[in-house]
Amino acid sequence: MNNHIKIIYCTQCRWLLRSAWMAQELLTTFDEEITELTLVPGKGGIFQIWINDELVWSRQETGQFPEIKELKQLVRDRVAPDKDLGHSDKKSDDSS
């Protein structure tokens, strides 16, 4: 099973560092499940996360970045539905 994550970020907004941080979080947690993770420089305030060609996060729609826990749940649900994310893996509306 191939799983390809893509993070498109705005260079003008200087979102490389947070995108690379998210990339490392995902590659650490899903080291057996992610086949490749691509960082894509963009413009004009774009921040999107794609999992296997499905758009799972767009800052233009949500107005914000995902919490890292939320992001991991989005990935887990699609690439490793049985995976336990540990103590942070409460139900999605738990903000702890």
Place this chain on the structure above:
Amino acid sequence: MNNHIKIIYCTQCRWLLRSAWMAQELLTTFDEEITELTLVPGKGGIFQIWINDELVWSRQETGQFPEIKELKQLVRDRVAPDKDLGHSDKKSDDSS
């Protein structure tokens, strides 16, 4: 012009952090030239850097990682040959 960088790293060797660091260095320096940069988890001691489907670094061949300056020169020569890399951009055998 599309330029696609790929870094394949061994997860068993815990080379994610240095790979992600190199990714950020390249995406910072070549923010206008790189179209996408892909991190690919691998096994068995692999560490390879590909630029547009050309293998430009293999730790299995060289026995070491590239200096970041060396890596930037490899990328520059292929994606932005006229780009000045600044004070670090001396001739390749300059170790400063």
